[in-house]
Amino acid sequence: MIRPFLSLALAAALVAGCGGDDPERPQSTLPEASAPAAIPAVLSSKSAKQLFGAEQNGSAQAAEPFGSYSKGCAAGNVALPETGPTWQAMRLSRNRNWGHPEVVDYVQRLSRKAAAQPGWNGLYIGDISQPRGGPMLTGHASHQVGLDVDIWLRPADRLDLSASERENISSISMRRAKGAFTNDNWTRSHHEILKAAASDPRVARIFIFPGAKVQMCNDETGDRAWLRKIRPWYGHHYHFHVRLSCPPGATGCVDQNPPPPGDGCADAQAWVNNILNPPPPDPNAPKPKPKREITMADLPAQCVSVLSAR
Numbered sequence: 001m002i003r004p005f006l007s008l009a010l011a012a013a014l015v016a017g018c019g020g021d022d023p024e025r026p027q028s029t030l031p032e033a034s035a036p037a038a039i040p041a042v043l044s045s046k047s048a049k050q051l052f053g054a055e056q057n058g059s060a061q062a063a064e065p066f067g068s069y070s071k072g073c074a075a076g077n078v079a080l081p082e083t084g085p086t087w088q089a090m091r092l093s094r095n096r097n098w099g100h101p102e103v104v105d106y107v108q109r110l111s112r113k114a115a116a117q118p119g120w121n122g123l124y125i126g127d128i129s130q131p132r133g134g135p136m137l138t139g140h141a142s143h144q145v146g147l148d149v150d151i152w153l154r155p156a157d158r159l160d161l162s163a164s165e166r167e168n169i170s171s172i173s174m175r176r177a178k179g180a181f182t183n184d185n186w187t188r189s190h191h192e193i194l195k196a197a198a199s200d201p202r203v204a205r206i207f208i209f210p211g212a213k214v215q216m217c218n219d220e221t222g223d224r225a226w227l228r229k230i231r232p233w234y235g236h237h238y239h240f241h242v243r244l245s246c247p248p249g250a251t252g253c254v255d256q257n258p259p260p261p262g263d264g265c266a267d268a269q270a271w272v273n274n275i276l277n278p279p280p281p282d283p284n285a286p287k288p289k290p291k292r293e294i295t296m297a298d299l300p301a302q303c304v305s306v307l308s309a310r
């Protein structure tokens with residue numbers, strides 16, 4: 001492996017010699033000359049999702065999200081332990097139980113509150129992010145900066161699930177009429193857990209199907225401020241999705257605009273009304289653009305060092 005570098009060094013020495021530089025210099029610049037030439041070639045030959053999808057461990061760097069939820073990466077992610085007193089991580093084969101330390105702390109705290117609900121002993125945790133975040137080979141567009149987490153709506157009764165049970169057990173759908181309403185699986189405990197989840201000041205948004213938001217809007221008789229962070233969205237009837245804000249001081253992390261003021265209940269009801277009575281399709285609606293694959297050049301420059309840190 002030394003030979004190519006030696007010849008590069010020789011070439012560099014010749015060039016340097018022509019420029020009249022100190023003849024000692026090529027020797028000391030040897031490692032620098034090789035590094036920048038090698039890394040971009042390796043990175044540019046693969047898509048970002050292949051590169052980040054291959055990583056098995058977090059980077060040994062200070063924890064910091066870089067970029068936005070759907071176009072970024074995460075330095076210093078830590079793993080949520082696969083099993084704790086009040087949680088179990090599901091689908092372990094995906095290796096997506098990695099996140100910013102704030103997310104890991106958030107999940108553990110919320111799981112203790114969930115364990116206080118009747119029928120619940122804690123939470124089943126779905127995807128957080130890959131060890132170094134980034135785009136994924138399968139599944140989500142977001143979850144790239146280690147600040148998103150999917151939490152199952154199936155009550156976590158057993159916390160002794162084996163690895164194979166965690167691959168094979170499914171969550172439970174809470175919706176009826178294409179998401180316009182909750183079904184009989186929805187309980188007051190779900191309301192209380194979502195309320196606790198949204199009341200943590202670190203939370204930016206929580207995504208759940210429209211019928212669940214309206215149900216919670218109708219059932220809440222006390223403080224309604226937390227409802228602002230509950231955002232109706234497609235899917236999300238087997239799990240809810242919590243998105244934390246960028247942690248303080250994380251200057252490379254890009255926040256989403258905050259939700260509009262108010263509890264958002266009228267908007268959720270309007271969405272439900274559209275599900276029940278769909279408006280005729282808009283002939284002038286723009287065609288969805290085909291999504292281009294994310295490359296390393298699309299990601300913040302720090303993601304190169306996140307990927308290469310060993």
Ligand SMILES: [Zn+2]
Pocket residue numbers: 140143148149150241
């Ligand atoms: Zn999600």
